[in-house]
Amino acid sequence: MIELKSLYKTYSPGLFKKKVPAVRGLSLEINHGDVIGLVGPNGAGKSTTIRMLLGLIRPDRGSISFRGVPLKDADIQYDIGYLPENPYLYDHLTLEELLAFSGRASGLSSAETKKRGGELMEKLAMTEARKRPLRTFSKGMLQRAGICFALLHDPSVVILDEPMSGLDPVGRKMVFDLVTDLKGQGKTIFFCSHILNDVERLCDRIGLMVGGRLLRVLKREDFAAHGEASLHLVVNRLGEQELSGLHPLLSDIAEESGRHVLSFPAKSLTAVSEQLHALNVEVLASRSDRLSLEEMFMQAVEENR
Numbered sequence: 686m687i688e689l690k691s692l693y694k695t696y697s698p699g700l701f702k703k704k705v706p707a708v709r710g711l712s713l714e715i716n717h718g719d720v721i722g723l724v725g726p727n728g729a730g731k732s733t734t735i736r737m738l739l740g741l742i743r744p745d746r747g748s749i750s751f752r753g754v755p756l757k758d759a760d761i762q763y764d765i766g767y768l769p770e771n772p773y774l775y776d777h778l779t780l781e782e783l784l785a786f787s788g789r790a791s792g793l794s795s796a797e798t799k800k801r802g803g804e805l806m807e808k809l810a811m812t813e814a815r816k817r818p819l820r821t822f823s824k825g826m827l828q829r830a831g832i833c834f835a836l837l838h839d840p841s842v843v844i845l846d847e848p849m850s851g852l853d854p855v856g857r858k859m860v861f862d863l864v865t866d867l868k869g870q871g872k873t874i875f876f877c878s879h880i881l882n883d884v885e886r887l888c889d890r891i892g893l894m895v896g897g898r899l900l901r902v903l904k905r906e907d908f909a910a911h912g913e914a915s916l917h918l919v920v921n922r923l924g925e926q927e928l929s930g931l932h933p934l935l936s937d938i939a940e941e942s943g944r945h946v947l948s949f950p951a952k953s954l955t956a957v958s959e960q961l962h963a964l965n966v967e968v969l970a971s972r973s974d975r976l977s978l979e980e981m982f983m984q985a986v987e988e989n990r
């Protein structure tokens with residue numbers, strides 16, 4: 686769907702100011718129906734990547750193609766919906782007027798605009814506020830209004846820059862459900878966020894970006910819980926008889942400071958828990974071999990300091 690090939694972008698802020706290399710050699714393929722998240726610390730180059738992808742700025746080197754056509758020749762306006770990080774919206778307009786304007790600009794009939802706009806406002810709990818000028822909106826409401834604006838023309842590719850930023854837990858849940866919904870409709874979604882938990886739950890692939898470089902692209906099986914990971918439970922030392930009942934389920938039993946550490950594949954968790962419950966054994970601590978996304982993220986940042 687979208688191919689980014691060896692992209693480089695350096696900003697030149699002014700005559701005597703230092704140049705800022707924002708993106709350095711980034712390549713990524715985004716396929717139809719992919720949900721891809723870009724994570725990285727502030728200044729990693731995520732927004733610059735998105736701006737290049739939208740054709741708002743040109744890369745110094747490298748190429749971008751959209752459905753096999755070079756970006757500059759592709760007609761992406763109707764295909765892409767974009768939510769900027771701080772959506773600048775016309776603050777004297779009401780949300781209803783903003784959507785009417787956006788609908789006309791995208792070639793929708795007023796009946797289509799009303800129908801789609803109504804559905805989106807309903808999903809994002811904005812119906813009540815639709816006749817209020819945007820300048821009276823809170824940050825979270827503006828963010829949700831920006832999402833209605835980005836999705837009105839039912840684009841097949843949705844690009845969201847920090848869609849959860851500035852939202853309270855209720856607002857975050859609404860946006861989360863909406864993205865899940867879009868995913869279910871087979872939309873291609875590309876977004877950046879620093880809220881790792883959301884990225885982890887929504888994405889099929891996650892790109893870790895640090896210092897302008899895309900260091901790793903993790904697939905779902907790299908970061909989601911899966912049957913192959915080992916789990917370890919720490920319990921008070923068990924007797925022979927208790928151990929014999931557990932034996933068939935365990936991959937290893939070790940002794941550690943007078944306690945037993947029981948290791949087993951994650952898929953056996955229910956069976957092991959039931960057995961421990963039946964034996965009235967208390968679990969003192971648990972750990973998993975799997976690195977969390979946060980740990981992987983911190984590791985990548987540390988290694989590239």
Ligand code: ADP
Pocket residue numbers: 696697698705706707725726727728729730731732733734
């Ligand atoms: P992120 O979205 O990951 O926070 P950005 O893409 O916004 O990162 O920024 C990457 C780097 O480029 C940062 O060092 C930032 O200060 C710099 N930068 C971004 N936009 C500009 C600009 N218009 N002019 C100069 N430097 C910029």
